[in-house]
Amino acid sequence: MTAADADEEVAADLAERVRDGELRLYELEDHTDADTAAMARRLLLERETDADLSTVGDYSFDASEASGTNIENMTGAVQVPVGVVGPVRLDGEAAADEHYLPLATTEGALLASVNRGCATIRESGGATARVLKSKMTRAPVFRVEDVAAASEVVSWVRANEDRIREAAESTTSHGELVELTPYVVGDNVFLRFGYDSKDAMGMNMATIATQEACELVDAETPASLVALSGNLCTDKKPAAINAVEGRGRTVSADVEISAETVESVLKTTPAAIAEVNTRKNHVGSAKAGSLGFNAQAANVVAAAFLATGQDPAQVVEGSNVITTADVRVDEAGNRSLYASVTLASLELGTVGGGTKLPTQAEGLDVVGVRGGGDPAGTNADALAEVVAVATLAGELSLLGALAASHLASAHEQLGR
Structure with a gap:
């Protein structure tokens, strides 16, 4: 039996175990390498949908380079001219x-x-x-009791930007917090953090750094964090704030x-x-x-x-x-x-x-x-x-x- 035949046999067995409910699609990499896991998912989909996935499965890179970091439940790759x-x-x-x-x-x-x-x-x-x-932004939203409390939070943030910056930058060796702007809407306080993320696009870095800064704000002010992203960032949605x-x-x-x-x-x-x-x-x-x-x-x-x-x-x-x-x-x-x-x-x-x-x-x-x-x-x-x-x-x-x-x-x- 060739190595390719052995891989296909393993993939077929894994596909059958998924069909029987013994395994879930995302668990396949725990039982084999990433390429064979992708093959198992193709075999399952071909049986379930009558699709031919031979072209999707004809890719040139090692699936381990993408699986888990760039994609979950990988089946292959789409080729765009x-x-x-x-x-x-x-x-x-x-x-x-x-x-x-x-x-x-x-x-x-x-x-x-x-x-x-x-x-x-x-x-x-x-x-x-x-x-x-250059600034990648993340804008969490906090809950406060009323407008007076919101004003208190904003005042604290403006007086403690150095502490907030230190907390945020403690999570990254490259990113720098270059801008922090508060916005108040009734009992909502938004803090729009802007980071110089150097050569990275920076969304993950900004998210992790902002989480650390939010814990400080949450502990030191009347504000309670509701969501790490309050849509004032604004990521992947049309927004005038990004245009301006x-x-x-x-x-x-x-x-x-x-x-x-x-x-x-x-x-x-x-x-x-x-x-x-x-x-x-x-x-x-x-x-x-x-x-x-x-x-x-x-x-x-x-x-x-x-x-x-x-x-x-x-x-x-x-x-x-x-x-x-x-x-x-x-x-x-x-x-x-x-x-x-x-x-x-x-x-x-x-x-x-x-x-x-x-x-x-x-x-x-x-x-x-x-x-x-x-x-x-x-x-x-x-x-x-x-x-x-x-x-x-x-x-x-x-x-x-x-x-x-x-x-x-x-x-x-x-x-x-």
Whole structure:
């Protein structure tokens, strides 16, 4: 009997024990290795649903790298096509020169669109990008007796920020508490903690550190902790506070493009793009009550997140983007297009989470930012700057297509 046959026999036995109620799905790794446990779950599902899971089971990494840390009840892996955009030149504080960016998506026109924007930026000598703010937030909610007690808690918090900071930072060797803001709503007190999480996205670090700080607040004030997350953080939900105050990294990118380049690459004019941006991204978004004033920022952010191991649910915050486009005229009367994007709450990292999985780590290698930076935080800053420039490229291309009335034909040609 070959080793593969032996593994399949073990998997079949485990699948039968689950069907008989002797074991539960999540207990299989206690009886075998992670790959065989995944095989047992596939066999069970195939018998129960008549599905063929041979493709899901054809993955290239050791299941032990993901099982328990990135996924529970693992059955296999879903493959999303990955392409690359660039190179695009950028002038950032953490990222410089030319960079490629891998994007994982099933949307046929996306990479072609972003690459056209990258070509526009290249023709213009490159884009500028800067991380303006970095803080991962967690906001617990406390119960108090009344507004007077709430005021007492807020006063204590403001007078004891050093003690709170010491408690929070005692749980981490890298994270720093950089902001603490109280909010009162009747008999509710929210404390919005903001951490510099360096190269990690930082959600787990922020949660653990905040728990330690909350125990101090709970012990020293009339407040009683109700929930470690009170939704004022705000994680994975549309929220104006993230669009205004930021969460994760707040990053901007801009470029100035000559009228000749706009006409030769985007097939339109600076004035036409500026008008589309104003009427679509600003007026249309305002009328819709949108928190994002952009054309397709989430497209690029989601594809970059999938390719580099970020939490895809945080694309919600990643779509908090404002795109600007204005016509500029120099002293000689030459016209150009100034365009920018500001991503208020881009939550990403280069260590931890899904970044350690093999295909995602390869994606980070393409950008040149795998692992911790020196100094700490610079790799995640660099990734944020590259994603921002790619987002700018996507905005330029789509606005150009709309201004030139090319959107429908482009999607027809590219299979969407």
